[in-house]
Amino acid sequence: MKKLMMTLAVAGAIFIAPEVTEASVKMGDRGSSVETLQQSLASQGYNSSSNIDGVFGPKTLAAVQAYQLSNRISSPRGNFFGVAGPRTLSSLGVSGGSSNSTAASSSSSSSNSSQSTSVAGASSSSSNSGVISTARSLVGSPYVWGGTSPRGFDCSGFIQYSFAQNGKSVPRTVAQMWNAGSRVSSPSVGDLVFFETRTGPSHAGIYIGNNQFIHSGSSTGVTISNMSNPYWSRTYIGARSL
Template sequence: MKKFIMSVTLAGALLAVPSISEASLNIGDRGDDVRQLQSALNDNGKNIAVDGVFGPQTLGAVKAHQLANSISSPAGNFYGTAGPATLGSLGLSNSSSGSSTATQTATTVSNSSSSGIISTAKSLVGSSYVWGGTSPSGFDCSGFIQYAFAQNGQSIPRTVSQMWSAGTSVSSPRTGDIVFFETRTGPSHAGIYLGNNQFIHSGSSTGVTISNMSNPYWSKAYMGAKRL
């Protein structure tokens, strides 16, 4: 009888754990998932607005929590990203249930990852272009892409030519794929596809910006899309 009561109590506790729908949350994200994150951070000693907007205040609270709990540090790829380890330490869980097939699971992870990459990339619009730059203080085109992927747990090659060689060609890009352009000989510029014929990239004259692939310059230089 005692064992039965204990099992019921444990099951109730597990069901009571709040869940969120995304694999990770990043600056620029909005919605109920962010509100749950903000509430959990406040329950752990922070004092931030619960407004559903992952802005600088929430970013600072996430970083402070990660440092205090040895989850990540300024040298880590996931510093400031509320991924599974951070969410778990706050008593939050991922609401995605196990899929019946490995393909379905991979698709779910891929979609969540792409969403995070796009959120990270869009949050960096306006960052300056710096040759060889790999941080928000300044990016070159490949440094920008590598940073957006790294912030969401994906390690990809550093240069455009290496990305081109490592990727799998796709006939029609989907959100999160990398689109390549021949601005010099061979693949020499790249960006992240956003959908609706738009891509985000760090241009030498614009910094991080969103451009349309139908623009005559980009349509003429377009080489193809690849998935990493």
């Protein structure tokens, strides 16, 4: 009898595990908790505003994985890579990431807020999240001088392509982008950041938040870099909003 009671106790401890899963939003889930997650990812530039439908599909999975990688929450080697668990949800500000039901309860207010106000540190243009999503999907594309397609980009070709895929036309060269943009004192998500690697504005990228920008570097191809990097901080000359 004593052994039977111990066996039941162990079984009970194992049975508790699904409660951890309930505090997560994952592939295949549907409903307001997923919609809230999608809205939060979009506000950070990791999800397209057109992908807010309450269905956790491949696009949402990719957005969650990109967010987890950028914020060092998980990686492809992690057991929960692509699962929006408590840590991911809390980082996104989704009701502390306590549970799906908690996330769902905030869906309505989050939706109303996203429609009426700008997210702090982000552009009010709904197209910016789409631009960032497109740009992120191109990470790894090679650098090609004069390149304007995923087969190869130069820095301005990459920016022009990312915006064009979201219905916005921008000039072709870095100098033209610099002249066409409106000066801002500090960049918001979706703004362009410029660097003087040669005389005048000669390199540019798209600001994605958290002091990071995405760009096509001559030695790296499309990649994400930190503006605090000594080289980029030394050559940075300002930001422009298009």
